[in-house]
Amino acid sequence: MTSESRVKAAAAILCVLGTVVVVFSQGGQPTFRSGVDIVNFGVTVVDKKGNDLTDLEEGDFEVYEDGQKQALRFFVPCDARPGRSADAPPGRSAGAPRLPPAELHLGALFDISGSMDADMQFARSAAIKFLNTLSEARDFTLVDFDTEVRVARYSQSEFGRLVERIRSRKAEGYTALWDAIGVYLDGASGQEGRKILVLYTDGGDNASSISFSDLTDLLKASDVTVHAIGFLEHQPASVRQDLRSRLQRLAEITGGQAFFPMSMRDLESAYGKVAAEIDAQYSMGYVSTNTKTDGTWRKVAIKVTRPGLKDIRVRTRQGYFALLKR
Numbered sequence: 001m002t003s004e005s006r007v008k009a010a011a012a013i014l015c016v017l018g019t020v021v022v023v024f025s026q027g028g029q030p031t032f033r034s035g036v037d038i039v040n041f042g043v044t045v046v047d048k049k050g051n052d053l054t055d056l057e058e059g060d061f062e063v064y065e066d067g068q069k070q071a072l073r074f075f076v077p078c079d080a081r082p083g084r085s086a087d088a089p090p091g092r093s094a095g096a097p098r099l100p101p102a103e104l105h106l107g108a109l110f111d112i113s114g115s116m117d118a119d120m121q122f123a124r125s126a127a128i129k130f131l132n133t134l135s136e137a138r139d140f141t142l143v144d145f146d147t148e149v150r151v152a153r154y155s156q157s158e159f160g161r162l163v164e165r166i167r168s169r170k171a172e173g174y175t176a177l178w179d180a181i182g183v184y185l186d187g188a189s190g191q192e193g194r195k196i197l198v199l200y201t202d203g204g205d206n207a208s209s210i211s212f213s214d215l216t217d218l219l220k221a222s223d224v225t226v227h228a229i230g231f232l233e234h235q236p237a238s239v240r241q242d243l244r245s246r247l248q249r250l251a252e253i254t255g256g257q258a259f260f261p262m263s264m265r266d267l268e269s270a271y272g273k274v275a276a277e278i279d280a281q282y283s284m285g286y287v288s289t290n291t292k293t294d295g296t297w298r299k300v301a302i303k304v305t306r307p308g309l310k311d312i313r314v315r316t317r318q319g320y321f322a323l324l325k326r
Contacts, residue, residue: 052280103193111201146173203243
């Protein structure tokens with residue numbers, strides 16, 4: 001399949017997925033966009049011990065698209081988050097003018113299929129406790145799914161309704177995981193700002209209308225960061241590794257992480273890391289020097305150039321699909 005046909009296929013897939021949405025509150029039918037003029041990236045940088053590096057500046061990063069260096073058009077450092085000073089650290093250049101912190105839109109994808117029955121209480125507690133820690137989020141999009149996919153969006157003032165909805169769900173039906181993620185991506189394409197999706201699932205799928213390959217293309221075309229909380233303890237040993245690998249792949253494509261808690265202590269550690277990573281995420285963007293509107297896949301590499309930093313890892317999405325000529 002050519003790159004152009006892949007992007008068109010992604011848009012067509014989302015049109016199909018729109019038919020499985022049962023509920024979508026606050027707003028009209030979302031529209032999928034295959035790209036934008038400014039290419040946006042959420043970036044997390046960790047040292048060799050896995051600690052987040054949060055004091056980097058615009059001048060500490062270099063961005064390359066298909067090997068060609070790009071000039072950043074905007075940069076939002078971690079210390080521009082609510083509750084932090086927006087001033088540059090002493091002795092550091094302020095670099096390009098800073099933008100105010102981007103709005104945070106948080107998605108929670110909640111698997112309520114029959115295979116989650118043994119882990120449902122565990123997953124409910126995880127989702128509610130985690131969502132309650134993110135008071136900076138502008139809104140919450142809850143996607144709960146079994147054979148069907150249901151979506152609802154809540155403001156901070158409606159958090160009680162969100163909790164009630166999560167608590168009321170019972171495990172039953174088949175699992176349309178890939179469809180559920182696709183439906184979320186469709187709605188998120190119309191939101192501006194940082195978009196974080198946390199998956200609560202056992203990683204299986206036996207009812208989706210799209211394939212795993214289709215889904216990875218949709219993720220590559222989006223600017224959503226995915227973190228997966230995988231409940232695999234009660235899954236057959238014969239499929240556990242495959243489920244784990246797929247959830248890791250979904251997170252990796254977007255610059256997120258996957259966690260597989262076996263106890264409440266593991267779970268608290270996992271969502272503590274996710275919350276810390278959300279807080280430690282830089283936002284940056286550029287206008288590509290490649291002006292072709294050919295729908296091709298553009299590979300992006302983001303490097304940290306501050307002297308003295310060694311053995312660091314940059315987590316971000318791996319690239320994007322260019323705009324298609326209309």
